[in-house]
């Protein structure tokens with residue numbers, strides 16, 4: 001991301017500094033520019049449907065397009081419009097139910113990070129995602145709903161309807177970004193989605209924090225409809241496996257537990273989302289709408305869908321070893337992230353007071369020992385180990401479930417490069433010195 005116009009990244013705060021709220025024109029150079037974002041917008045939905053097809057088949061069916069029924073892969077409901085409408089209505093009802101829970105369940109109202117670095121401009125956010133998670137999961141488990149009869153049976157139709165709804169929502173958000181807010185002022189735009197090129201801005205998100213009253217579309221969609229649906233899709237796959245084979249395999253149980261735990265952890269730590277790049281910098285465009293609402297539930301669930309009919313029957317020692325790897329990954333992920341959070345909130349905390357650090361011209365300190373002295377992105381390594389276990393639970397009979405391991409590697413490497421560029425902008429020469437002191441990115445002594 002680079003900026004043009006008068007705005008610059010303030011060397012001290014790392015935030016956008018500009019005299020008024022007018023956001024400068026974005027230089028459209030991320031994700032391959034306008035052409036790259038257009039291609040990604042068209043390709044990712046197709047990939048979701050093809051991945052769903054491969055997970056069902058259990059092998060890499062490279063010639064799916066020459067299949068007689070390839071039309072049903074790309075457009076599962078084309079022959080059955082009423083079914084497509086029912087699936088879309090079901091997804092809208094799910095979304096609406098979660099909005100009602102957001103409104104009715106108690107929750108703490110907190111202030112978000114300064115909008116574009118302006119300490120006088122912070123938005124209020126309601127935090128009740130954790131409670132929502134338990135209400136939904138509790139209701140589903142207690143009611144013993146046969147979710148497989150809906151979510152597994154109509155999986156492809158639901159994925160297709162979900163994608164169509166994502167295009168509608170992203171279109172609405174793009175168009176409404178040109179309208180005035182309730183005070184008659186222009187909307188606050190994102191610094192990454194204001195290029196003037198419709199395809200690029202539609203993808204990156206033109207408006208920074210689209211809202212209806214105090215309902216914030218981006219914060220709501222980041223952790224609720226897609227993430228909780230992912231857990232329900234997994235549960236539906238477990239029910240389906242039980243229905244067909246009369247038992248739920250060890251792999252399926254562990255996968256359900258791992259994923260549910262990951263989602264629970266995200267919702268439990270809901271507040272942390274408010275300082276992420278997604279909330280503070282990216283606009284709410286197709287990239288995040290589709291990522292949150294379609295990509296996460298329908299592709300992260302991929303290993304569970306594969307396991308329904310292609311379970312590798314792993315032995316107990318192998319399952320125990322995979323469990324161990326997951327625990328190790330979670331330990332690194334949580335310990336590294338907490339160490340940085342602790343150090344940043346109170347450097348005198350006895351748990352971090354002994355760590356060495358590097359003062360910087362920007363004013364913030366960079367840890368040079370502990371987890372952050374081992375590698376600059378050791379937290380990503382822990383996260384990756386967890387992601388790898390999802391594929392390992394599917395055994396080695398097919399390459400199909402390794403989609404997740406490959407995808408997650410690309411995501412984290414790309415994100416680490418994005419963050420490195422951002423830190424180079426924020427810290428300048430200090431960042432070069434930090435990289436000299438901590439030369440490894442992911443694995444100490446190796447990468």
Ligand code: NDP
Pocket residue numbers: 014276277333337340364365366367368372376377379380383415419422423426
């Ligand atoms: P980080 O938590 O790694 O935060 C990066 C920021 O930390 C830098 O911009 C810098 O910001 C600060 N920083 C960097 N080095 C140091 C240091 N040595 N000492 C102190 N501060 C430092 O990045 P993310 O927000 O991307 O990731 C958070 C977690 O979320 C990760 O564990 C990641 O794995 C996970 N994640 C998961 C995804 C998924 O799909 N499952 C997707 C994305 C992330 P500053 O100095 O300005 O504070």
